[in-house]
Amino acid sequence: MLVKSQVKYIQSLGHKKFRDADGVFVAEGSKIVLELLQAGHIELIQLYAVKEWLLKNKILLAGRIDPVEIESQELERISFLTTPNQVVAIFRKPVFPAEEEPEGITLLLDNIQDPGNLGTLVRTADWFDVRRIVCSPDTANLFNPKVVQSTMGSIARVEVLYDDLKEYIVAHPGTPCYAAELDGEDLEQTLHIPRIMLLIGNESRGIYQDLSALAIRRIRIPRRGSAESLNVAVAAGIILFMIRKA
Amino acid sequence: MLVKSQVKYIQSLGHKKFRDADGVFVAEGSKIVLELLQAGHIELIQLYAVKEWLLKNKILLAGRIDPVEIESQELERISFLTTPNQVVAIFRKPVFPAEEEPEGITLLLDNIQDPGNLGTLVRTADWFDVRRIVCSPDTANLFNPKVVQSTMGSIARVEVLYDDLKEYIVAHPGTPCYAAELDGEDLEQTLHIPRIMLLIGNESRGIYQDLSALAIRRIRIPRRGSAESLNVAVAAGIILFMIRKA
Numbered sequence: 001m002l003v004k005s006q007v008k009y010i011q012s013l014g015h016k017k018f019r020d021a022d023g024v025f026v027a028e029g030s031k032i033v034l035e036l037l038q039a040g041h042i043e044l045i046q047l048y049a050v051k052e053w054l055l056k057n058k059i060l061l062a063g064r065i066d067p068v069e070i071e072s073q074e075l076e077r078i079s080f081l082t083t084p085n086q087v088v089a090i091f092r093k094p095v096f097p098a099e100e101e102p103e104g105i106t107l108l109l110d111n112i113q114d115p116g117n118l119g120t121l122v123r124t125a126d127w128f129d130v131r132r133i134v135c136s137p138d139t140a141n142l143f144n145p146k147v148v149q150s151t152m153g154s155i156a157r158v159e160v161l162y163d164d165l166k167e168y169i170v171a172h173p174g175t176p177c178y179a180a181e182l183d184g185e186d187l188e189q190t191l192h193i194p195r196i197m198l199l200i201g202n203e204s205r206g207i208y209q210d211l212s213a214l215a216i217r218r219i220r221i222p223r224r225g226s227a228e229s230l231n232v233a234v235a236a237g238i239i240l241f242m243i244r245k246a
Numbered sequence: 247m248l249v250k251s252q253v254k255y256i257q258s259l260g261h262k263k264f265r266d267a268d269g270v271f272v273a274e275g276s277k278i279v280l281e282l283l284q285a286g287h288i289e290l291i292q293l294y295a296v297k298e299w300l301l302k303n304k305i306l307l308a309g310r311i312d313p314v315e316i317e318s319q320e321l322e323r324i325s326f327l328t329t330p331n332q333v334v335a336i337f338r339k340p341v342f343p344a345e346e347e348p349e350g351i352t353l354l355l356d357n358i359q360d361p362g363n364l365g366t367l368v369r370t371a372d373w374f375d376v377r378r379i380v381c382s383p384d385t386a387n388l389f390n391p392k393v394v395q396s397t398m399g400s401i402a403r404v405e406v407l408y409d410d411l412k413e414y415i416v417a418h419p420g421t422p423c424y425a426a427e428l429d430g431e432d433l434e435q436t437l438h439i440p441r442i443m444l445l446i447g448n449e450s451r452g453i454y455q456d457l458s459a460l461a462i463r464r465i466r467i468p469r470r471g472s473a474e475s476l477n478v479a480v481a482a483g484i485i486l487f488m489i490r491k492a
Contacts, residue, residue: 123477124473126472127469127470130471188491224375229373237477238487241467245468246468
């Protein structure tokens with residue numbers, strides 16, 4: 001059974017202010033919640049699920065918390081999805097070990113607005129073993145329920161910071177910064193660079209000019225047809241593929 | 247001024263049944279509506295916009311229709327977006343010249359469910375000059391307002407059919423079919439194939455087995471990190487890039 005204060009609390013976590021105050025976020029849907037539970041290092045605060053789900057996954061909750069069994073209609077009241085899916089859970093935000101400058105690829109995101117795009121970027125980064133994502137402060141919030149949803153569990157594995165991108169680039173002079181831009185040079189060759197920052201810009205206006213000026217190379221995906229641009233996550237995926245390609 | 251019957255009619259076009267009955271669809275937001283107006287071959291049926299937009303784009307409407315000027319509050323009543331954007335227009339569905347088997351790449355989509363994914367796939371296809379997309383009948387509807395939105399205007403340029411994919415593959419024995427699958431062989435080399443069908447599967451369960459059996463090769467994007475899968479549009483983008491790569 002759900003009490004009114006629980007419903008109000010979960011709904012409040014749709015807002016950054018309340019998530020920040022408690023250092024928590026909401027994940028929902030069986031697939032994502034299971035991934036986060038299995039990740040191990042993410043603390044489960046509370047979990048609300050329908051009976052069938054609890055029966056099947058009891059073992060994952062043993063020794064953690066006492067879950068709240070709810071009815072389908074109750075699930076609808078606390079879900080952020082249009083089609084609620086069995087379980088809603090509150091987790092503590094993940095903490096990553098402080099690392100000065102990770103090996104490999106760092107993804108820099110300048111003002112990504114769409115939650116689905118941000119989540120897909122995190123998921124794509126995880127696939128290509130990107131260790132760190134640095135977002136400009138005006139990028140969408142990582143713990144927005146729609147972003148959490150689109151990361152498909154990768155939120156547990158990729159470190160995401162919010163920082164001034166100019167300062168970040170300047171503070172890491174040992175790592176070359178490549179910018180993805182529609183008027184860059186065509187990406188034709190594999191990029192075999194052991195340590196690299198890849199800068200991706202806003203969905204409509206691209207990368208701020210003063211930021212783009214800090215990149216040592218500007219690259220683009222060769223266009224063969226007529227679309228005006230590629231989706232940011234698709235563009236990032238293609239470039240990451242070409243960096244990671246054997 | 248909007249009259250009640252117009253509001254009801256536009257809202258009804260959120261449903262496939264009503265779109266099919268009249269052979270029309272809704273596009274909204276300045277960027278997409280402008281792309282469709284400039285495409286030339288898509289008939290404009292009606293257009294509702296705020297004053298500023300009409301003043302700026304009057305010339306594009308000359309000799310086509312008499313647009314309806316509306317207030318911002320009225321726009322909210324007919325918009326399918328959470329953030330309405332200046333203009334909502336009704337267009338006739340595009341018709342493409344019947345072509346037996348187009349040159350180049352044909353994309354086959356098996357049961358893509360998410361409207362944003364379908365729209366992004368159409369946009370990505372357009373970037374890489376894919377001439378035809380064939381969707382299984384259970385794929386999301388192309389003219390769903392969210393799909394139209396995510397195509398970013400590419401809906402005007404890529405022919406999209408709905409057909410039984412098994413029958414389609416069997417009917418085109420001259421075109422090799424490649425399937426994108428998580429357990430396929432790693433995509434390492436450029437695919438220089440003048441005529442190819444690329445088969446992409448459902449977001450959760452992939453490609454139906456009996457369909458996958460018709461592919462002559464099964465490929466996957468090499469995984470370097472830990473994510474369980476890639477987003478379908480990202481995966482398709484990477485493979486299309488490798489087919490189109492010089």
